[in-house]
Amino acid sequence: MKQSELDSHLARLRTLGRDDALIEIKAWAHKSESKSFWETVSAFANNNGGIIVLGLEEPSFTPAPGFNAKDVEDRIRSGLNTSDQHAIRVEPVPDYSVELLKVDTQLCVVVTISPLTVNGPCFVKSKGVSNGSFKRVGDADQRLSALEVYELQHRFDKHASDREHVPGTDINDLDTSLTKAMESRLKRQHSRLDFDETNKWIKQKSIVTQDGELTLAGLMALGEYPQQFFPQLFIDVAVHPGKEKAPAGENTRFVDRVLCESNVATQVLDAIAAIRRNLRTRRVI
Structure with a gap:
């Protein structure tokens, strides 16, 4: 982050008189104040990312007395060091950067947290997944619900259930009018699918498997009466x-x-x- 960007953010926060969804300000003049920092790291990582500025008091957003920028920087880098499992404070560790920038005459620590790019959630290790996973709501860090934790745990999973074959089905279970309408639309779009006399394009679109059975997606999208095979899907x-x-x-x-x-x-x-x-x-x- 450039110095001018930090100054711009602080000008906005001073007008608001508080933090916002993107920026969190913390004094961290004492060791006891580090607890909420890791909760904010979790919250930003589980949402859209954000910036934590350490060494400023609210609501004036002026330098906090007794802030030791070098000591705080070292502790943060240690807590995010994936090579030291004993010191690490959150898991999984998101992409981040730590910089020292000036506000007035005092150095502040600026930590930029990126959104997770792997299955999460990012949680505070000392609290565990259930109690240590947070999300950013406005200017607050709120604990994730059990459903939100589950969704983050599987956010980047690749599911292939729609490609699974449906036993006992074949091309005769497709709705002819829907299938022809789809074929016509694809042709109008100049698709490179193979529209030969054997309807090879149907296999290329994974509507049927190589063995001739319909896929779940093919049946539900183009089937004449899918409830014959899945009575509960209505x-x-x-x-x-x-x-x-x-x-x-x-x-x-x-x-x-x-x-x-x-x-x-x-x-x-x-x-x-x-x-x-x-x-x-x-x-x-």
Whole structure:
């Protein structure tokens, strides 16, 4: 970071009178203040990254008395040193940079944290994954929920479930009109797929496998009736008389209910139609 960039950020924060989603200011004049620093590292790494400026007091954003820039820099570099598993403070360690820049006449430590590029979450080791994983919300660091932790743990996984074959299916289970419409669209787009008399393009698009069975994606996108093989894969649109499924004193369970079957596109269109049919516009004079 250039000195001019830091000055620009501080000018913005002084106008706001607080930190924001991108910048966190910490005095760190005492060793006890290091705890929240690692929580902020976790929060920035698990979101869109951010900048931590150490050595300034809030809300004036002026140099903090007793701040030792060199000592703090050494402790941060030690806590992010992946070659020393005993000293490391967060895992996995995100990409980062540590710089010394001046604010007024005092050196401050500026730490730039990049978003994680591997499965996370980035968490404070001493707290564990469940209690030590954070996210940035406004100017605060908030603990991740169990679902958010799970999502970060699998964010960069490559799933191939849509390419799995569906036993007992073949090309005859495709909706002919949908398949032809897709073929026509691809041809209009000058696709380089092989549109020969054997319909080789269907295999090239992974709609069917090399053994002739439909893939899950092919069946759900272009299948004539996928529920023959996956009865549970449908959209259930239920309209209740109130805000609850079974309000007290109300005998009517549903005002309307539609089970949307067929391929995914048809299901979505049927679901939207059912929802629109049940929307009401009230005018009060």
